[in-house]
Amino acid sequence: MSGGFRAGVVGVLAAIALGAGLSGCGSENDSAVQNGSDTLTIYSSLPLQGPDRDRARDMVNAIKLALQEAGGKVGPFSVTYVPLDAATREARTWTAEKVLDNARQAVRDLNAIAYIGERDSAATALSLPLTNEGHILQVSPSSTYDGLTRESRRQGEPERFYPSGERTFGRVVPADHVQASALVGYMKASGVRTLALLADRQIYGGGLADQVEKAAQRQGIEVFERGRINALRDDLSGAAKNVAETGADAFLFAGTTDGGAARIFNAVAAAAPRMQLFGPAAVVDQAFVSALGDAGRRRMHVTTPALRPRLLPPSARAFRDRFRTTFGRQPAPEALQAYEAAAAVLHSIRSAGIKGNDRRAVTNAFFAIHDRESVLGRYSIDRFGDTTLSRYAGNRIRGSRFVLDKLLEVRE
Numbered sequence: 001m002s003g004g005f006r007a008g009v010v011g012v013l014a015a016i017a018l019g020a021g022l023s024g025c026g027s028e029n030d031s032a033v034q035n036g037s038d039t040l041t042i043y044s045s046l047p048l049q050g051p052d053r054d055r056a057r058d059m060v061n062a063i064k065l066a067l068q069e070a071g072g073k074v075g076p077f078s079v080t081y082v083p084l085d086a087a088t089r090e091a092r093t094w095t096a097e098k099v100l101d102n103a104r105q106a107v108r109d110l111n112a113i114a115y116i117g118e119r120d121s122a123a124t125a126l127s128l129p130l131t132n133e134g135h136i137l138q139v140s141p142s143s144t145y146d147g148l149t150r151e152s153r154r155q156g157e158p159e160r161f162y163p164s165g166e167r168t169f170g171r172v173v174p175a176d177h178v179q180a181s182a183l184v185g186y187m188k189a190s191g192v193r194t195l196a197l198l199a200d201r202q203i204y205g206g207g208l209a210d211q212v213e214k215a216a217q218r219q220g221i222e223v224f225e226r227g228r229i230n231a232l233r234d235d236l237s238g239a240a241k242n243v244a245e246t247g248a249d250a251f252l253f254a255g256t257t258d259g260g261a262a263r264i265f266n267a268v269a270a271a272a273p274r275m276q277l278f279g280p281a282a283v284v285d286q287a288f289v290s291a292l293g294d295a296g297r298r299r300m301h302v303t304t305p306a307l308r309p310r311l312l313p314p315s316a317r318a319f320r321d322r323f324r325t326t327f328g329r330q331p332a333p334e335a336l337q338a339y340e341a342a343a344a345v346l347h348s349i350r351s352a353g354i355k356g357n358d359r360r361a362v363t364n365a366f367f368a369i370h371d372r373e374s375v376l377g378r379y380s381i382d383r384f385g386d387t388t389l390s391r392y393a394g395n396r397i398r399g400s401r402f403v404l405d406k407l408l409e410v411r412e
Contacts, residue, residue, distance in 0.1 A: 037110065043081075043109075044082075044115070045103070045116075045117035047119060049089055050087050052087070058323075059337075062339035063083070063338050064081060065319075065326060074356060079113075084105065100126055106131060113349065114348075121204045124143040137345065140172075141173060141334060141340070146177050147161075149384040149385045152210065166363075171387060172374075174305055177215075179305070180208060182410050183303050185408050186278065188221065194223075195248055196248040196250070197223050197251075197254070200254065201230055202256075205228075208280055229264065232259055244272035249276060253265060257285055257291075261288060262283075270295065273295070277300045289401075306393070308393065315375045319331075320336075336375055351368065352365045391410070394408050
């Protein structure tokens with residue numbers, strides 16, 4: 001999953017960030033780390049205030065659990081963890097300023113070896129150029145925007161995220177071209193032949209809509225009404241009427257819960273009473289279900305890479321038990337992804353051997369991950385930094401809960 005762009009224009013802010021306050025990074029940092037520090041620091045950047053607080057705190061606790069289980073050491077290296085808050089009390093969500101400050105803090109730390117974050121793709125688009133210039137491995141548990149790792153419709157992507165010229169970013173969640181294929185496959189299995197498609201005006205929604213359009217063309221679904229809306233603020237009656245007038249079998253909104261997804265789905269459900277509704281992983285949360293009307297709930301289909309425990313390896317169920325025992329609650333689905341992000345970082349440090357304190361060596365070890373047995377299943381990291389995991393759950397809503405409707409196997 002990955003949320004929208006809430007805090008300004010990525011390219012401008014990233015350019016400002018690269019020119020501001022980075023005098024302590026670059027080759028000087030690499031030399032200091034390579035010269036023999038036996039203490040390493042892993043940072044994370046997640047929104048610990050506002051509506052995402054509980055899930056983000058579960059992600060932080062999952063990272064803590066991974067480090068506890070390693071005894072705070074990997075070989076000869078002691079490993080510490082610094083969780084940073086990407087949100088502010090006033091904004092109640094992540095902000096560009098906080099994300100940029102977090103990335104700068106990690107880059108300036110001579111002992112920093114990895115950075116876990118961000119939760120949202122737009123936030124990753126801000127922090128990644130900084131961590132890349134500092135040659136720090138960045139692993140996201142949940143940022144899915146394709147342009148972070150692969151060519152997109154936005155000019156200069158993904159190269160603009162890598163000012164060092166080297167790849168330093170990876171993720172343990174499938175990228176959106178995989179989710180798009182899962183969504184379209186779910187539509188085909190539900191009898192959909194024509195699709196009305198709208199996206200939000202943010203990096204996540206626009207990128208996902210691009211990928212859905214490509215997947216639909218490959219799989220023989222005709223796409224209508226390809227446009228962008230601000231579902232949080234716009235009057236949606238006109239947009240919903242336009243969707244209904246397409247006569248499409250289904251409607252997909254590529255956007256997020258906090259970007260107004262429930263508003264547009266409610267409007268379309270009222271304007272087109274027989275149209276099936278589809279949403280991405282970014283709406284798989286209780287706030288979305290609570291804001292969705294009865295008509296929308298009955299017709300809603302969503303995809304998510306967060307699978308039910310019975311569909312995951314035994315180690316995933318063991319993680320849930322340890323998490324519940326340690327923290328007194330069931331973990332949010334994203335906690336499993338955060339746990340694996342931390343475990344993959346620790347694996348990379350271990351694989352780097354005596355160079356476990358060398359940022360480039362650890363990054364290279366991450367990119368060399370092959371057939372890793374993990375709580376998420378067996379996966380490799382490809383040359384782009386993407387996981388080879390490709391299973392999605394197709395979920396419906398029953399009452400106030402998401403329930404499994406179909407297991408979706410994506411074959412690229």
